[in-house]
Ligand SMILES: NC(=O)c1ccc[n+]([C@@H]2O[C@H](COP(=O)([O-])OP(=O)(O)OC[C@H]3O[C@@H](n4cnc5c(N)ncnc54)[C@H](O)[C@@H]3O)[C@@H](O)[C@H]2O)c1
C-alpha cells in the first residue's frame with residue numbers, strides 16, 4: 336500500500352483526501368532530524384510546510400520516497416538538487432496561499448501607517464496617548480513593489496484599490512504585464528528613491544539576498560516604511576535596525592526572518608518595528624486550499640503518475656498520464672536499447688516523434704528515453720534525475736516533432752551521435768499499448784524489447800541460424816522469440832532473440848566465434 340507522511344501541521348483535509356484515495360497516511364509532526372531519518376524510509380510521499388527541512392541526509396535515508404509535496408509556495412526548506420539526483424519529484428502549491436499572504440502584507444502596511452500594535456499596547460496599558468500616535472495616510476502614497484509575481488500582483492491590485500501609486504521592480508516583469516497590472520516598471524534605484532512604502536515579494540536567491548542591503552537602505556526616501564512577507568534574508572536585519580534607530584526608515588514590519596523561529600532578534604523592541612511569526616499563509620482559507628492541493632497532487636502522482644506544479648520535472652496531467660504511459664514504456668526501452676548498444680562518449684541525442692506521438696507532451700517521452708539511456712550508469716535513475724544526469728554529462732538533447740505521415744500510426748525515433756557516426760532506433764505501439772521495436776541502426780526488424788535478449792549482427796549466409804540455435808541449445812538456453820532483419824540479401828543481418836535465462840559469459844564468447852558473426856551483445860530490459 337502506498338504510504339504518505341505528513342510531517343508539519345496541516346489542515347485535516349489533506350489526510351482525509353489521502354485516505355479517501357486509498358493511501359495510508361501518518362501525521363507525525365515536530366520530529367527532530369534524527370527522528371525523521373529513522374522513519375522516512377517507510378514512505379512513498381512526504382507532505383510538508385516550512386518547518387520540515389528536507390536535507391541531503393533526510394533524502395539519503397528516504398529509500399522509498401518518490402515525491403515531496405510542499406503545502407505552500409517556498410521550497411527553500413527542500414534540497415531540490417539532492418532530491419532530483421535521487422529521482423524524487425518536488426512539488427509546491429503556488430497559488431493556494433497567495434491572496435492570504437498579500438492580505439497580510441497589506442495589513443502590515445496599515446499597521447505601520449498608524450502604529451497599530453504600539454497604540455494598542457499603550458491604550459491597553461491605560462495610557463491613552465492620543466498625541467503620541469500620529470499616522471500617515473496611504474492615499475496617494477507610492478508603494479514600491481520588489482517582485483511582481485503572484486503575491487506581488489495581488490498586493491499591487493489591493494494597493495491601487497486604496498488609491499496608492501504602485502511602482503514595481505522585477506527584472507522579469509514585461510512592459511505589457513506592468514500595464515495590465517496598472518503599475519509603473521522602474522529600476523531598483525528609482526524604486527528606492529521614490530517609494531514611501533516598500534514591500535518585498537521575491538523568492539530568496541543569490542540575486543535577491545540582501546536586496547535591501549545597508550547600501551540600498553541608504554538610497555531610500557527618508558522615513559520609508561518596509562514590509563517583508565516573502566523570505567528572511569531579503570533585508571539586512573542589522574542595517575535595518577540601525578536605519579530604524581536613525582530614522583532613515585520610519586517603520587518596518589517583518590513576517591519572515593533570517594533565522595526562524597526568530598526568538599531573539601536585535602530588531603525586537605525597536606520603536607516602529609512590527610513582527611509576526613511567519614504568519615503570511617496562516618488563514619483557515621489558505622490552509623484548506625494548500626492542504627487540498629498538496630494531497631491531490633501527491634495522490635495523482637503516486638497513484639496515476641500525474642505531475643502538477645513540480646519544480647524538477649515537466650507537468651503531466653492525471654488525464655494525460657495514462658495516455659502517455661505506453662509511450663513512456665516504449666521511450667524508456669528505446670533509450671535503454673541505444674544505451675546498451677551505442678558506445679560511450681555520446682555527445683548528442685535526438686528524440687523524434689511522429690503520428691499520434693507528435694500530438695502528445697514530448698517532455699515526459701524525452702525524460703523516459705533519458706532514463707532508459709542512463710540506466711546503464713545508475714540503478715536509481717528515473718525520469719526526474721535522468722535529464723539532470725544527461726546535463727551533467729554534457730549530453731546535448733534535441734526534441735523534434737514531425738507533422739509528416741509515416742509508415743506507422745505512431746513512432747518514436749531515438750538517434751545518438753557516436754564516434755562511428757549517427758545511430759538510431761525506432762519503435763511504435765501495437766494496439767496503442769504494446770511497445771515494439773521497428774528499426775535498429777537502419778535495419779527494419781520487429782521485436783518486443785523485454786527480459787533477457789541477445790542482439791547479433793552477422794553476415795547473411797545460409798546455415799547461420801542453425802548453428803546459432805544449436806549453440807544455444809547445447810548451452811541449455813531456451814529461445815522465446817526470434818526476430819530477423821537484414822539490409823539486403825547476402826549483406827548484414829540483425830537478430831534479436833528473447834531468451835528465457837541470462838546468457839553466461841562463456842556462451843557469449845562461443846557465439847562470438849561462430850563463423851560470420853560480427854557482433855554479439857546480451858541485452859536486458
Ligand atoms: N510569509 C509567508 O508566509 C509567505 C507565504 C507565501 C509565499 N511566501 C513567499 O513569497 C515569495 C513570493 O511568492 P510568489 O508566489 O509571489 O512568487 P512568484 O514566483 O509568483 O513571484 C516572485 C517574483 O519575484 C521576481 N523576482 C525574481 N528575482 C528577482 C529579483 N532579483 N529582483 C526582483 N524581482 C525578482 C520574479 O520575477 C517573480 O515575478 C516567495 O518567496 C514565497 O516563498 C511567503
Ligand SMILES: O=C(O)[C@H](O)COP(=O)(O)O
Nearest residue numbers: 384385386407408409616
Ligand atoms: O512559502 C510559503 O508558502 C510560506 O512561507 C508559508 O509557509 P508555512 O506553510 O510554513 O506557513
